[in-house]
Amino acid sequence: MAALTPDDFRTMRFLLSAPNVSALPADGAPEIAFAGRSNAGKSSAINTLCQQKALARTSKTPGRTQAINFFDNGTLRFADLPGYGFARVPPKVKAQWAALIEGYLAQREALTGIVLIMDARRPLLEFDQQMIHWGGEYGLAFHLLLTKADKLARNQQVNVLRQTRQAIEGASVSLFSATKGTGVDEARRAISELLPTPDDRALSAPG
Ligand SMILES: Nc1nc2c(ncn2[C@@H]2O[C@H](COP(=O)(O)OP(=O)(O)O)[C@@H](O)[C@H]2O)c(=O)[nH]1
Numbered sequence: 254m255a256a257l258t259p260d261d262f263r264t265m266r267f268l269l270s271a272p273n274v275s276a277l278p279a280d281g282a283p284e285i286a287f288a289g290r291s292n293a294g295k296s297s298a299i300n301t302l303c304q305q306k307a308l309a310r311t312s313k314t315p316g317r318t319q320a321i322n323f324f325d326n327g328t329l330r331f332a333d334l335p336g337y338g339f340a341r342v343p344p345k346v347k348a349q350w351a352a353l354i355e356g357y358l359a360q361r362e363a364l365t366g367i368v369l370i371m372d373a374r375r376p377l378l379e380f381d382q383q384m385i386h387w388g389g390e391y392g393l394a395f396h397l398l399l400t401k402a403d404k405l406a407r408n409q410q411v412n413v414l415r416q417t418r419q420a421i422e423g424a425s426v427s428l429f430s431a432t433k434g435t436g437v438d439e440a441r442r443a444i445s446e447l448l449p450t451p452d453d454r455a456l457s458a459p460g
């Protein structure tokens with residue numbers, strides 16, 4: 254697929270919300286999943302990338318979304334995966350969450366990559382490591398988006414970028430701020446890279 258344009262993001266519309274694996278929509282357009290610890294800034298990042306105020310709801314109360322929300326524009330699909338702060342969640346809820354995410358990752362043919370959104374002040378926590386581990390098992394491409402970069406001084410931004418690249422070898426990583434609107438073009442380019450190229454499709458085509 255050619256590089257995504259701002260319009261590819263701006264035209265995204267809510268499709269449906271799936272609280273369990275049986276409610277997932279049939280595979281459609283190439284799909285990119287957005288994952289992030291609760292309160293990392295995932296909804297804000299999706300809204301900023303898509304230039305929409307309330308496409309993904311933003312909340313000051315962590316952990317409210319426990320469903321996968323789908324957005325679609327006809328040629329591309331986004332899946333907003335639920336996240337939470339591990340510490341406060343009872344084991345039963347954690348198990349339901351794990352079943353939903355693992356079931357989703359295991360059966361999604363159209364899924365090509367994951368955008369992992371992390372607070373730039375606290376990257377690579379338990380949730381993030383878990384997502385990277387699961388994504389790796391399914392051979393998914395990753396982009397690590399370090400958001401709330403506006404909360405860091407420039408030298409701290411440079412350091413966290415370098416440290417995250419070193420920690421996850423070969424990872425695509427960028428800085429972002431929904432508040433300041435910075436890093437948007439770079440994030441869109443990185444998301445484009447998660448999509449299959451025409452060459453990939455030729456290779457996987459039968460015959
Ligand atoms: N300073 C700053 N705050 C942000 C940014 N992105 C999100 N937030 C704030 O962080 C909190 C959680 O954001 P939200 O997008 O709802 O996080 P989610 O739970 O990961 O979807 C909210 O209070 C947002 O206003 C950012 O880039 N900069």
Ligand SMILES: [Mg+2]
Pocket residue numbers: 295296297309310311312318
């Ligand atoms: Mg959210």
